[in-house]
Amino acid sequence: MSRHTLTNENAGELVMLDVEGFPIDRQWYVVSLSGKQLSVVASTFLDYLQEAAKQISEKMAAVTRNAG
Numbered sequence: 001m002s003r004h005t006l007t008n009e010n011a012g013e014l015v016m017l018d019v020e021g022f023p024i025d026r027q028w029y030v031v032s033l034s035g036k037q038l039s040v041v042a043s044t045f046l047d048y049l050q051e052a053a054k055q056i057s058e059k060m061a062a063v064t065r066n067a068g
Contacts, residue, residue, distance in 0.1 A: 016067045028053075 030046060032038060038046065 016063075 030049060032042070
């Protein structure tokens with residue numbers, strides 16, 4: 001289960017195991033055509049992705065701090 005799916009309600013019920021080769025780090029990329037302006041919808045979606053990534057990163061950092 002990925003860390004970002006944990007909530008405060010179920011975080012106390014689960015434990016993090018130290019497994020060799022984990023966590024699996026992934027990188028996500030957003031691409032667009034060079035020289036083309038994003039539509040309002042695409043720009044709004046990009047803003048959403050950036051904010052969601054920030055929140056997930058902060059939540060993962062908090063879970064890691066609490067697990068140690």
